[in-house]
Amino acid sequence: MTGPTARPATTAVTFPTGATTGTATVLGTRALPGGTGVLVDTTPFHPLDHSWPDQPGDTGTLVADGVIHPVVDCVTGGIGPDGAFAVGADIPVRRGDPAWRWLVVHLVDGAAPAPGRRVTLHVDDDRRAALSAAHTGCHLMALALNEALAGRWRKEVRLDGLGHPDFDGTAVAESRIDVAGTTDRYRIGTSLRKRFDTQGLREALPGLAAEINERLAGRLAQDAPVRVETPGPELTARRRWVCELPERTVGIACGGTHVRRLGELISLTVDLALSEDGGELVVVTTPKRS
Template identity: 60%
Template sequence: MLQHDTTLVTFPSGATEGASAVRALVPLGARDAVGVLGLIVDTTPFHPVDHTWPDQPGDSGTVLVDGVVYPVVDAVTGAIGPDGQFALGEEIPVKRGDEAWTWQVVHLLEAVPQPEALLGANAQLRVDADRRRALSAAHTGCHVMALALNEALAERWRKPPGREDSFGRPDFDAIAMESSRMDEHASTDRYRIGKSLRKKGFDPDGLAEQLPELADRVNTRLAEWIAADARVRIEIFGGEKTARLTARREWVCELPEGTASIFCGGTHVSRLGELDALQCTLSLSEDASELVVVTVPKLL
């Protein structure tokens, strides 16, 4: 029966390196015809993809044990149930944070010839920092775009929808969000524009014709915020620098208009000034039921 405490993570503070003992190994069968091993440690800088809201991909990188470097091809959320059962990613039957389960960052290694030699050893963990930075830029871009989009669409609400963003504007991003996905190049956010949104007070009439103007407004605001070099940080509820994977975390950005915050479990740049540019495009699906926003960051 597999037993382990919930993994401690250092990625919220921006860490990309660390050391920890290997506490568990989980055979995961074949992936693309290559044997995959799940490695679990006490504390890791690796950010895993979340099974509940898989917006940011898991980190890749390396694990060094006894002079041997093992590539980490992915980092995934795993969980151990009250009866010791192990589940990985989409197989997890409960939401992240369920207190009856313990939660793990599972580092996926391929083709390990003698996995038993890893158990109990001290591992040096190193995240691919360039890929992390690109993903962080996309994730930060996603959040500041959301705030700018809320501002640009504020005049389309016929009545208060009951949910506001940090600046007191109707939170279109949170209310209409269908999905959010990011990679090293961009974030893609999809918003459902249907009967439910209309009932909440949003007026979509003429939205298609207004998209170029809305994009200009959003991009102008993004350029202003980058020029202001607003500071970005992740706050962990409780204030720890090293926290359990399941700890509640919040993205905080000190914009000229005030401090904005959005609940978030991902990674981010430390200042908007790390971006040379942030550009978004807006489009509607063919049946006009979905607004799609693609936000492309350019790092300095």
């Protein structure tokens, strides 16, 4: 890493408030495949989380002394107790490990601003808005899916924030968010089948999708406020998505970005598919923004 020899402190982030611009001081740089990783003290950029890589990193620009440096990706980085630097999948511990320093790494195309420089950061607003809409839609889908599948549980299971058995939290194996929507994959293995009735599930999918879509349309019509709660500005802070639905305020642990009100979405629809062997349920959620 170029720049000061002292280990950078954990990056402060402002994206939980919805920020897409800010100013910062460059702490150092690191040569990475595909460009140069720039480390700053504070940033509005949301990085891809290496532990649960659902929402992609923001793109945008860093501007220093009138020079525009395109940011082509943004990832999570860390400095271990031995001083070793790692990014993304090369980080051997989960985010938040107290022995590590946790950093937002801005991958720039070409030359990078030097350590000590003040920079202005600009996130691509439209891309961020699309990802935020998709991420909020993902949580709304999960709540509606839990409600639609509630009658299939044979045994007690943990409940979601609306009091329904948490199929999403119990069975989700992968969630991927992009500007067009989300794809969630749920594993229905032997262990789950002991508690969850899968008989006739394939035939029930069209009706379940219709039920979920009706529930989602009703949620959007409520235009409930949405916010991200965080105990502090650190990248490692445990944040929560909170939606103030009329019947109950609900929260879900989440490190991503979101819309401010459900009314920012015109529509939100799902498609359900079951794998040939019945072991995986795939839910594709598609939002449309106002």
